[in-house]
Amino acid sequence: MSETKLEHRFGPYGGQYVPETLMPALAELEAAWLSARVDDAFQAELGRLLRDYAGRPTPLYLAERLSAAAGRTIYLKREDLIHTGAHKINNALGQALLAVRMGKRRIIAETGAGQHGVASATACALLELECVVYMGAEDIRRQAPNVQRMELLGATVVAVEAGARTLKEAVSEAIRDWVTNVADSHYIIGSAVGPAPYPAIVRDLQRCIGDEARAQILEREGRLPQRVIACVGGGSNAIGAFTAFVGDDEVELIGVEAAGEGIESGRHGAPLTAGGRPGVLHGSLSALLQDDEGQIAEAHSISAGLDYPGSGPEHAWLRDSGRATYVAVTDDQALVAFEQTAQLEGIIPALEPAHAIHYALHVPSDSDLDLICLSGRGDKDLAEVLKLLGR
Amino acid sequence: MSGAERIAAAFSGCKGRAALMPYMMGGFPDLETSLAIGNGYADGGADLLELGVPFSDPLADGPVIQSAGSAALASGATLDVVLSVALELSQRLPVVLMCYSNAILARGTERFVGEIASAGVSGLIVPDLPLEEAPATAESCAAAGIAFIGVAAPTSTDQRLAAIGEATQGFLYTVAVAGTTGERGEESNYSEVIARVRKHTSAQVALGFGISTPQQASAAADAGADGVIIGSRLVREASESSSPAEDCQLLVEQFAQALR
Ligand SMILES: Cc1ncc(COP(=O)(O)O)c(C=O)c1O
Numbered sequence: 001m002s003e004t005k006l007e008h009r010f011g012p013y014g015g016q017y018v019p020e021t022l023m024p025a026l027a028e029l030e031a032a033w034l035s036a037r038v039d040d041a042f043q044a045e046l047g048r049l050l051r052d053y054a055g056r057p058t059p060l061y062l063a064e065r066l067s068a069a070a071g072r073t074i075y076l077k078r079e080d081l082i083h084t085g086a087h088k089i090n091n092a093l094g095q096a097l098l099a100v101r102m103g104k105r106r107i108i109a110e111t112g113a114g115q116h117g118v119a120s121a122t123a124c125a126l127l128e129l130e131c132v133v134y135m136g137a138e139d140i141r142r143q144a145p146n147v148q149r150m151e152l153l154g155a156t157v158v159a160v161e162a163g164a165r166t167l168k169e170a171v172s173e174a175i176r177d178w179v180t181n182v183a184d185s186h187y188i189i190g191s192a193v194g195p196a197p198y199p200a201i202v203r204d205l206q207r208c209i210g211d212e213a214r215a216q217i218l219e220r221e222g223r224l225p226q227r228v229i230a231c232v233g234g235g236s237n238a239i240g241a242f243t244a245f246v247g248d249d250e251v252e253l254i255g256v257e258a259a260g261e262g263i264e265s266g267r268h269g270a271p272l273t274a275g276g277r278p279g280v281l282h283g284s285l286s287a288l289l290q291d292d293e294g295q296i297a298e299a300h301s302i303s304a305g306l307d308y309p310g311s312g313p314e315h316a317w318l319r320d321s322g323r324a325t326y327v328a329v330t331d332d333q334a335l336v337a338f339e340q341t342a343q344l345e346g347i348i349p350a351l352e353p354a355h356a357i358h359y360a361l362h363v364p365s366d367s368d369l370d371l372i373c374l375s376g377r378g379d380k381d382l383a384e385v386l387k388l389l390g391r
Numbered sequence: 392m393s394g395a396e397r398i399a400a401a402f403s404g405c406k407g408r409a410a411l412m413p414y415m416m417g418g419f420p421d422l423e424t425s426l427a428i429g430n431g432y433a434d435g436g437a438d439l440l441e442l443g444v445p446f447s448d449p450l451a452d453g454p455v456i457q458s459a460g461s462a463a464l465a466s467g468a469t470l471d472v473v474l475s476v477a478l479e480l481s482q483r484l485p486v487v488l489m490c491y492s493n494a495i496l497a498r499g500t501e502r503f504v505g506e507i508a509s510a511g512v513s514g515l516i517v518p519d520l521p522l523e524e525a526p527a528t529a530e531s532c533a534a535a536g537i538a539f540i541g542v543a544a545p546t547s548t549d550q551r552l553a554a555i556g557e558a559t560q561g562f563l564y565t566v567a568v569a570g571t572t573g574e575r576g577e578e579s580n581y582s583e584v585i586a587r588v589r590k591h592t593s594a595q596v597a598l599g600f601g602i603s604t605p606q607q608a609s610a611a612a613d614a615g616a617d618g619v620i621i622g623s624r625l626v627r628e629a630s631e632s633s634s635p636a637e638d639c640q641l642l643v644e645q646f647a648q649a650l651r
Pocket of ligand 1: 086087112113114115116190191192231232233234235236237238304305306350352353375376377
């Protein structure tokens with residue numbers, strides 16, 4: 001943990017494809033994180049907040065009825081139980097503390113499902129920071145409860161009307177705000193995407209998921225899981241779940257993307273699964289949905305958090321290097337798992353991890369021990385799901 | 392004549408006054424009108440032309456250029472369409488292409504550079520390709536005789552400015568304010584920005600971002616800019632006017648007047 005540089009590239013992926021105006025801020029951010037992550041006082045403060053305020057460590061839960069349905073043992077890493085209801089708070093608290101350390105008191109964030117926006121607004125309320133959250137107008141509609149939460153927490157939510165009015169456009173607007181206000185603002189990116197050093201910082205802040213889960217399952221089962229399964233939007237909960245296990249060659253790592261209306265339909269959010277030429281979006285080179293001219297395609301997913309045409313660069317490299325596998329689950333399948341998890345376990349998952357659960361429950365495997373990252377709870381999705389199910 | 396030489400000739404042809412470098416979005420609102428707009432720029436007194444390639448997610452652009460890009464794409468603009476504009480307009484004045492990095496990657500760097508060279512393009516600006524990511528593209532450009540133009544920002548450190556100022560070809564695109572493209576009311580501290588980059592480069596210094604009135608253009612020239620780039624103001628005229636070519640030409644004439 002005492003390197004002098006964070007990873008800028010993962011294999012060929014990553015990089016810093018941003019306007020020159022931001023380059024000095026990225027260098028400042030990298031230097032700040034390199035010093036903060038080895039600073040005992042910073043780590044103690046972050047550790048205290050994660051424990052006493054957010055509720056870490058989160059439980060590892062043996063889901064007996066899901067296990068019975070799947071015919072193998074399934075553990076859920078309960079990120080749904082953490083403060084604000086999703087793993088996003090791990091990253092938001094860490095980066096907000098880092099912003100304070102850098103003397104930046106205005107925070108910019110983007111959000112899709114609203115979970116990262118809520119997490120950022122929460123951290124800002126706690127640390128007395130100004131908070132501006134960009135959110136696509138379509139996401140504002142389908143994730144309304146989170147908009148109310150952000151506003152109650154004192155954040156300004158800015159509706160983004162460009163393009164498909166979802167996560168991609170929200171990230172673009174957040175970056176434009178940052179270019180303009182870079183002197184006094186820090187951009188808390190919500191996933192393991194963006195220009196270096198963001199993918200590495202977000203991974204460092206999310207790796208507590210897998211670090212905890214690895215120790216927990218060793219204690220409970222006396223062995224490592226056969227598979228670690230997590231949903232992938234930009235890839236932050238997945239990289240957080242995977243990192244501790246990357247060196248354990250016998251553990252299969254599976255990222256589950258959104259197949260939307262089906263990969264063949266072209267209406268999906270699964271760039272890693274679909275393959276194809278990599279490209280640059282939001283400052284880094286990675287797997288990407290795009291046309292032959294390099295225009296970025298719109299993603300489609302029932303879950304706002306997976307509705308993104310890009311992917312974290314480290315995932316693209318884990319895929320190419322063969323260390324992790326990426327698969328995709330459709331909207332309809334995610335809805336099935338959403339209901340199943342509610343009815344079998346009394347847990348209403350967010351639609352995003354419902355994708356991961358569906359894969360574990362319904363795709364045959366020789367595995368006898370699965371660990372699924374239950375990245376968030378589903379309260380935010382209730383209205384939308386009930387409408388889709390015709391209730 | 393190489394692209395860098397043609398650009399240099401355009402600057403020296405200005406004989407001491409600042410060069411007028413208007414920007415247009417290729418293929419906006421459609422191919423034919425955009426050709427007429429470019430010809431209007433040339434007739435109105437432009438010295439160099441900046442030609443934008445529309446992109447779905449232009450991070451360095453404000454609302455006016457963003458929506459022009461979206462409209463161009465919706466009307467069927469492609470790289471080939473924009474290069475057909477370049478081919479025609481480069482008969483009249485040096486054309487500098489402005490495009491985002493994914494368009495280059497999509498085509499393949501070598502092929503992209505070859506195609507823009509064939510279209511008569513003299514220089515290339517890639518707003519999301521900072522020094523660290525630029526070497527492959529810059530090398531291809533050098534081999535094809537195209538000036539790979541660096542971008543300096545008000546936030547750039549001295550160390551970065553020195554490296555950017557050293558590497559740039561043709562001129563140094565100097566961003567006047569931290570932010571995206573877009574009209575700005577105030578005349579910010581042009582002289583400070585220009586004086587700072589001059590210390591680090593022997594290239595011509597062209598100032599852009601936010602310059603939207605003839606007064607601002609002449610202030611930029613007075614502050615020592617070798618070239619003045621006008622973007623969003625003209626693109627807005629192209630989108631709002633019912634006779635865009637004529638009205639853009641009139642505006643360019645006013646800017647040209649201000650620089651005399
Ligand atoms: C609960 C939950 N899981 C997963 C995601 C997807 O993001 P990531 O891939 O970064 O974990 C989101 C994003 O909003 C989310 O809210």
